[in-house]
Amino acid sequence: MKRDEIKNLIYKRYIEPTKLKNNVYAGIEIELPIINLNKKAVDFNLIHELTVRFKNYFNFKIKSKDENGKICALENLKTNDIYTYDCSYNTLEIAFGKEKNLYTVKKRFEEYYTFIQDILNKENHTLTGFGVNPYRKYNKHLPIPNGRYRMLYHHLCTYDKYKNEKKLHEMPEFGMFISAAQIQLDVKIDDLIPTINVFSKLEPLKAILFSNSVLNGENLELACCRDMLWENSMQGYNEKNFGMYDPIPQSIEELIEYMLKTSIYCTEHEGKYINFHPTVIPEFFEKDKINGEYFEDGKYHEITFNPKKEDLNYLRSFKFEDLTFRGTIEFRSVCCQPVNETMTVHAFYFGLINQIDQLNQILDEDTTLFNKPYSLSELRKIFVKAYLPEFIEEKQLKKLLINILDLASEGLKERGNTEEKLLKPLYNRAKSLENPAQKLIKHLDSGGKIEELIYEYGKL
Structure with a gap:
């Protein structure tokens, strides 16, 4: 996915909704x-x-x-x-x-x-x-014990690496x-x-x-x-x-550029919460394959998946x-x-x-x-x-x-x-x-x- 396409995704998800606010x-x-x-x-x-x-x-x-x-x-x-x-x-x-x-x-x-x-x-x-x-x-x-919080804790526990x-x-x-x-x-x-x-x-x-x-x-x-x-x-x-x-961003363009420098570290595919190495957004969408882990049947499994635009919905910034x-x-x-x-x-x-x-x-x-x-x-x-x-x-x-x-x-x-x-x-x-x-x-x-x-x- 090209950089301009990613910027457009960010604009639509985060900036567009602010146009609808009156009160x-x-x-x-x-x-x-x-x-x-x-x-x-x-x-x-x-x-x-x-x-x-x-x-x-x-x-x-x-x-x-x-x-x-x-x-x-x-x-x-x-x-x-x-x-x-x-x-x-x-x-x-x-x-x-x-x-x-x-x-x-x-x-x-x-x-x-x-x-x-x-x-x-x-x-x-x-x-x-x-x-x-x-x-x-x-x-x-x-x-x-659910997908989201188990994934989050597992991700935090990877600090040792x-x-x-x-x-x-x-x-x-x-x-x-x-x-x-x-x-x-x-x-x-x-x-x-x-x-x-x-x-x-x-x-x-x-x-x-x-x-x-x-x-x-x-x-x-x-x-x-x-x-x-x-x-x-x-x-x-x-x-x-x-x-x-x-x-501090001084314009919406600068804010979007700033967000492009943030990382994605989790997503959900086919009902599985997956965590992976934190990856800067453009680099994430440039990759053909991402290697991650998911939990099932009491243990973690390796998984390889193809990035898709919906993964942006799992961007977690704080x-x-x-x-x-x-x-x-x-x-x-x-x-x-x-x-x-x-x-x-x-x-x-x-x-x-x-x-x-x-x-x-x-x-x-x-x-x-x-x-x-x-x-x-x-x-x-x-x-x-x-x-x-x-x-x-x-x-x-x-x-x-x-x-x-x-x-x-x-x-x-x-x-x-x-x-x-x-x-x-x-x-x-x-x-x-x-x-x-x-x-x-x-x-x-x-x-x-x-x-x-x-x-x-x-x-x-």
Whole structure:
């Protein structure tokens, strides 16, 4: 397949849908770690029972089952909410149908959460609000037994083959103990590049406000270890597939060229999920044959297949501002938050999405963080750490954060739903320059028990 044909495929799949957008809706996804307070592995039998009871109580329908016949995803046909598990049965995910009003989502989330907690608490289990499961060392790190998640875990486990090429950590199971708060927002084609640009500039500041991923017991210098876990794994084997745009595309043509540099590592042929060596898109489509592996009858088998244009549907990039085939940008760099502050993430984005020009002006004029001898990627790496660097003037940083929160608040006030109240915890974080991860690290350093924050971060 020629390069221009591939570019046209990318345009049709990712750019074309943005031409159809008129209003901004949000698709909110909340992932939450499940904990067995007995300091044992999560009881999967309890989780399967919970799923059935949730289905019956809220009138959800079965969306999919795993290969053992256990329900792994439910859907409400009225709201389009999806109840599922992310990578393993150690992490619950609730993905809400697209909405305009954040309080509509908040109300449903609280109803679901209260019901789930009531069932889990009776068996000394709980949900909580951490970006890394604080009891991960007790859990069974087994992928959900289905094609997609088994393939993903198998792919991550191939890191051992590439140690000499790239610095890779030895935690291929990381997807089974990390949790995020993500949002997809509709974007119009004229706003696509400006939105990617300005929200990319925000990434260092988001690390300051939202970091909540501490690898308890190791890497305590990191307040947001999720970046490291993704980047130094097979998901980051090709750096273009993960994290920041570097450089940030300045036009749709540049965005397509950037996407051409990303890699494909999986597909599905004849009902078989296949993974293979990450291959840059043009090189993938130039090949007559691709060698890969698939799972069947309890073991992995080698397979050779012919690339086809539909394989592009299996491109898996994990950019912090990720353009999807739905005509949305998925914002995916934020950790799961303490439960009673989880809507801060979505209010932050919703408040700023229609304030692109004003936000750009604030960031372009700033000298506290920006206009210094650091790239955006370098700044993000600096600010996912637990402690602020010496070159930062704290007073000016607080002012910058509050100016951005004020702009988000104005954007929410214009919507007329009083959603600006959801930003209050972020003002507190900006004034104290303390995110949930830093609070946890200080708590542990002072001799506090993690169980105290498991309870606190899990309260509605």
